[in-house]
Amino acid sequence: MSKPLRPRRTIINGEELVVLPVADYERLATARRQLGAREARLRSLTHQVRVLTELLITIQQFLAEAPACCDTRRDADNQLSDLTRAQRLPRPASAPETRP
Numbered sequence: 001m002s003k004p005l006r007p008r009r010t011i012i013n014g015e016e017l018v019v020l021p022v023a024d025y026e027r028l029a030t031a032r033r034q035l036g037a038r039e040a041r042l043r044s045l046t047h048q049v050r051v052l053t054e055l056l057i058t059i060q061q062f063l064a065e066a067p068a069c070c071d072t073r074r075d076a077d078n079q080l081s082d083l084t085r086a087q088r089l090p091r092p093a094s095a096p097e098t099r100p
Helices: 020-067 071-084
Strands: 008-012 017-018
Touching: 020 071
Parallel strands: none
Antiparallel strands: 008 017
C-alpha cells in the first residue's frame, strides 16, 4: 500500500500552488492514467451490454411472431424472457454516472 501524498502549499505570483516530490507526482500521474483506462473499458462494456440487450429483445420479438410449434421453441421463449426480465444489480453510489 502506498503512503499518502504529502503536498506542500506555496504561493507564487499571488496564486496558491501545490508542490509535490517528483516520485509522488509520478505515482499520481500513473494512477490517473490507470483510472482513465478503466473508465474507457467500463464505457465499452456498458455499450456492449446495451447492444446485446437490444439483440435479445429483437430475437424475442422475432420468436414471438413465429408459430409456437414445439417444446424447443417454448423453452427458447422462456429463456429469452428470463434474460430480458433479469433483475439488474443496483448501481453502487460511488459509480460514475453513464449516459446512453
